[in-house]
Amino acid sequence: MPFFSLTILVLACPTAPQAPISLFDGISLAGWNNYVIRCEGPRTSLWLNDVATINYTEKDPEIPRSGRIAFQLHSGGPIQVSFRDIHLLPPQEPSIAGVWKGNIEIPGSDGLGMVVVLQNDGQGGYVGTIDTPLQNIWGLTLSDISFADGKASMTVPLTRGRWEAELSSDGQTLSGTWHQNGAKLPMSCTKQPDAPSIPKESATNMLGRWEGKFAVGAVVLRIVFNFEQDENGHLVGNSESPDQGPGKMPVTRIDWLGDRKMRISIGSIAGAFEAELSDDGKKLTGILHQGGTSIDLEIIKVEKATEVRRPQTPKPPFPYTEEEVSYRNEAGEVDLAGTLTLPPGQGPHPAVLLITGSGGQNRNEEIFQHKPFWVIADHFSRTGIAVLRVDDRGVGGTSLGPNPGMATSADFAGDVLAGVNYLKSRTDIDSKAIGLAGHSEGGMIAPMVAADSRDVAFIILIAGTGIPGSEILFQQSVLIARASGSSEEELESIKTHQRPLMDLLLDKSLQGAELEEKLTAALEANPFFSKDPDEREKELKATLAQLRSPWIRFFARHDPANVLERVDCPVLALNGEKDLQVPCEVNLAAIGEALKKGGNKNVTIHAFPDLNHLFQHCKTGLMEEYGKIEETFSPEVLKIMSSWIHEILPRK
Numbered sequence: 001m002p003f004f005s006l007t008i009l010v011l012a013c014p015t016a017p018q019a020p021i022s023l024f025d026g027i028s029l030a031g032w033n034n035y036v037i038r039c040e041g042p043r044t045s046l047w048l049n050d051v052a053t054i055n056y057t058e059k060d061p062e063i064p065r066s067g068r069i070a071f072q073l074h075s076g077g078p079i080q081v082s083f084r085d086i087h088l089l090p091p092q093e094p095s096i097a098g099v100w101k102g103n104i105e106i107p108g109s110d111g112l113g114m115v116v117v118l119q120n121d122g123q124g125g126y127v128g129t130i131d132t133p134l135q136n137i138w139g140l141t142l143s144d145i146s147f148a149d150g151k152a153s154m155t156v157p158l159t160r161g162r163w164e165a166e167l168s169s170d171g172q173t174l175s176g177t178w179h180q181n182g183a184k185l186p187m188s189c190t191k192q193p194d195a196p197s198i199p200k201e202s203a204t205n206m207l208g209r210w211e212g213k214f215a216v217g218a219v220v221l222r223i224v225f226n227f228e229q230d231e232n233g234h235l236v237g238n239s240e241s242p243d244q245g246p247g248k249m250p251v252t253r254i255d256w257l258g259d260r261k262m263r264i265s266i267g268s269i270a271g272a273f274e275a276e277l278s279d280d281g282k283k284l285t286g287i288l289h290q291g292g293t294s295i296d297l298e299i300i301k302v303e304k305a306t307e308v309r310r311p312q313t314p315k316p317p318f319p320y321t322e323e324e325v326s327y328r329n330e331a332g333e334v335d336l337a338g339t340l341t342l343p344p345g346q347g348p349h350p351a352v353l354l355i356t357g358s359g360g361q362n363r364n365e366e367i368f369q370h371k372p373f374w375v376i377a378d379h380f381s382r383t384g385i386a387v388l389r390v391d392d393r394g395v396g397g398t399s400l401g402p403n404p405g406m407a408t409s410a411d412f413a414g415d416v417l418a419g420v421n422y423l424k425s426r427t428d429i430d431s432k433a434i435g436l437a438g439h440s441e442g443g444m445i446a447p448m449v450a451a452d453s454r455d456v457a458f459i460i461l462i463a464g465t466g467i468p469g470s471e472i473l474f475q476q477s478v479l480i481a482r483a484s485g486s487s488e489e490e491l492e493s494i495k496t497h498q499r500p501l502m503d504l505l506l507d508k509s510l511q512g513a514e515l516e517e518k519l520t521a522a523l524e525a526n527p528f529f530s531k532d533p534d535e536r537e538k539e540l541k542a543t544l545a546q547l548r549s550p551w552i553r554f555f556a557r558h559d560p561a562n563v564l565e566r567v568d569c570p571v572l573a574l575n576g577e578k579d580l581q582v583p584c585e586v587n588l589a590a591i592g593e594a595l596k597k598g599g600n601k602n603v604t605i606h607a608f609p610d611l612n613h614l615f616q617h618c619k620t621g622l623m624e625e626y627g628k629i630e631e632t633f634s635p636e637v638l639k640i641m642s643s644w645i646h647e648i649l650p651r652k
Contacts, residue, residue, distance in 0.1 A: 032084075037069075042170065043191075055193045057172070094171050096147050097126065102189030104178050116154075116163075116174075116189055117253060118145070129253050129267055130156055136289040136538075138272035139252040139265020152176075157404065158270060163187055198256045203235045205281030211306060212299030214288060219624045222306070223288075225251070225264070225273075225299060239266050242308075243368040243627050247395065266290075273297060293538055308369045312632040314378040320344060325388070326397065329418035332411055336418060337397025338363050338390035341381040342428060350433035350649055351386040352460075353419045355412075357440030358555075362396050363389040365439065368627030372614060376437070379638045385645060386429060388419055408554035409441060413448040420455050433457050433649050437641070438464060440582060440613065444560055451566040458570040458648055460641055463582045463613055466564070466590030469555035470502040472582065479580045483620050497526045505547065505556040519547050561590055565598035570648045572604045574637060576611025578621035604644060608637065 028049075036047040042065065046054040073081045097120050103111040112135075118128040128142040145154040147167075152174060155162045165176030171191070178187040198206075210225040221244060227237040237251040252267035257274075264273040275286030275297075288297040323340045343349055354373045356365045364371035377387035393407060393415070394400040401407060416436065424431045435458040438446035443464020450456040465472055477498050481491055500522045504510060510518060523540050546552060573591045575584040588605050595603045612618040615637050616629045 043172065052194055094150065094167055095120070096152050096167060096174065099192040099195055100174055100189035101192050102187060105186040114187065114189065117195070128154065129265065136272065136294065137270045138263060138289070139267040140270060141252050141267040158268070160405070196256050196258070198235055198254060198262065202260065202277055202281070205277065206235060209302050209305065210284060210299040211302050212297055214295045214297050223297070223299065237264070247362065293542055294535070309630050310369055310371070310632060311630060312375050313371055314374055318378070320381040325422070327418060327422040329415050332401060332414045334393060334401045334415055335399040336390050336415060338388055341377050341387045343381050343384045343386060347428040348430040349384065349386040349428060350435070350645065351388065351423050351429045352380060352435050352437050352645070353416065353423065354387060354389045355416055355436060355438035355442030355445050356392055357442055360392045360395045363391045367614070370614065370626070370632040372439070372633045375633045376638065380642055383642045383646070385642065388423060390415070390419060406550050408551050409445055409448070409558065410554065413445050416445060416449045417453060420449065420453060424455060431455070435459060435645065437462060440464070444558070447560065447563045447567050450569055451563050456569055458572070458645065459567065461571065461573040461591065462615065463575050463579055464573060464587070464591065465560050465582055466587040466594060468559045469557065470506055473556060474498050474502050475583050475586070476581055479583060480622065483580055483622050497522070501547065502556060505553055508557070516544070516548060519544055561594035564591060564594035567595065567598065568600055570602040571595055571600065572641065572644050574606050574608070574640070576608050576613065576615055578610060578618055579613045580621045581613040602648065606640060608634065611637070
């Protein structure tokens with residue numbers, strides 16, 4: 001493959017026809033320019049001052065692939081060109097950098113279209129993304145990309161898929177096998193022209209912070225995009241949802257679609273924002289795709305972040321010390337990271353390990369910019385109690401673990417036990433006074449650990465569960481619908497369609513394709529999905545994906561009462577009477593009954609009027625209130641928890 005590098009001098013006459021302004025932006029009209037010609041089989045690529053100007057593939061097989069190369073000028077008017085420093089460079093090693101488009105061959109279907117975008121990482125390797133346009137999935141991050149001896153391999157961590165392929169002799173085709181969930185399917189892609197870059201003016205307009213809001217049911221969430229230039233002048237960015245947590249998700253790719261339209265991909269959540277930039281460059285309007293759903297979204301360029309009042313968030317100076325800590329769950333192959341707050345003095349101090357609720361959450365259990373676990377840790381440590389709060393798997397400083405997407409509450413219990421063992425190893429912690437405080441799912445996990453470990457001195461269940469998970473899910477749907485204003489007729493319809501789903505999740509004899517078939521049939525009978533066929537299909541797929549997860553099946557089948565009967569350490573159980581996610585009365589009653597049945601006599605139970613699932617004073621208990629309430633966690637409940645810990649521990 002010939003590879004030329006040369007320098008050219010362009011002297012354009014005023015009468016010469018004008019080239020597109022985008023070309024003029026890249027050249028000197030009265031000076032020397034760098035010109036590169038590369039020929040790869042039938043493909044010829046030209047670069048002018050590192051800007052790609054031509055990417056042509058000759059389709060006529062009769063055209064010779066070898067011969068003389070001459071430099072000439074094609075022009076419609078008088079112009080002078082000079083050449084110097086002409087170099088014939090040795091053939092380059094084959095590369096897989098570029099845009100690849102193809103198809104996974106699926107029996108009985110037309111297959112699934114795929115687009116793979118690979119770039120050199122500047123260190124001899126590659127970075128890249130993968131799309132499945134039919135599913136509105138864009139910019140999923142590729143990892144473990146390798147290329148040697150004509151063979152390529154890459155993985156998609158989010159889906160646990162892997163593509164192994166071989167590069168054709170002309171460098172235009174990657175053909176091989178797609179591996180996922182035990183299946184092996186043929187996948188072949190051909191090289192495409194490089195995607196157009198974002199015009200300079202549009203890229204400049206996008207620099208800065210952009211904010212908007214979108215609705216998920218009745219809950220309104222904020223979304224933020226931040227754009228900047230990297231060291232090479234390319235537009236890069238990240239996205240965040242402040243109401244769901246503080247984490248920033250990198251923008252994995254920005255595709256220019258023409259006419260001020262673009263696609264901004266967030267690979268870590270399989271999300272993409274297809275938007276159009278306004279004429280004034282201050283507004284992006286379009287559709288946000290994520291998890292099988294599509295939501296209208298408008299974001300506005302802002303000078304600074306919108307401030308939200310959270311008066312309970314701790315502020316320095318602190319009368320205690322904070323220490324960043326890390327340890328490992330060897331059995332689960334997970335490295336955990338967290339913050340340990342230590343009261344003044346050498347100790348040894350009593351300690352509490354905080355356990356988050358469902359979903360990946362950071363050590364502060366942050367949601368809607370509330371940081372309840374930090375508020376709890378601050379209060380406890382001011383009263384002489386050490387607190388360890390930890391990032392969940394795949395969040396913050398904690399590793400994802402060996403089987404992402406497959407972990408259940410039982411696996412998370414292993415992470416908690418590793419935390420107990422870590423606290424035991426410290427000389428400044430009283431090994432006989434280590435307790436657990438779990439919120440929501442954490443209130444289900446705490447008894448699981450305490451029942452099997454003699455190292456747990458006490459547990460606090462903050463909106464913990466006492467009834468089977470399937471019943472929790474069933475009651476949630478009814479209570480939330482009722483609080484949202486649904487009629488009795490609508491409530492009966494919800495019950496009618498929700499119960500068969502729970503029964504299917506409880507049926508352990510159903511597995512794989514049979515379970516999926518029956519779940520699909522039950523979902524298709526649900527009248528509450530969208531009436532629009534396309535939207536309905538997306539909603540069905542998203543719900544089905546949730547119901548198929550190992551976590552939801554474990555949760556649905558788990559009966560906390562069986563575990564609570566084996567807990568013999570002191571227990572404090574708390575719940576708010578307006579909790580719509582873990583109903584107060586039925587769960588506290590079940591917790592008390594199970595502990596009594598097991599012979600535990602050190603049990604304290606409190607129900608609090610006007611408190612929701614987050615232990616905020618509220619009006620309805622609906623999730624849409626969570627972000628609107630300034631209070632993070634009831635001060636009354638904080639005092640009850642810390643006082644109870646000091647009361648049940650032996651005096652020293």
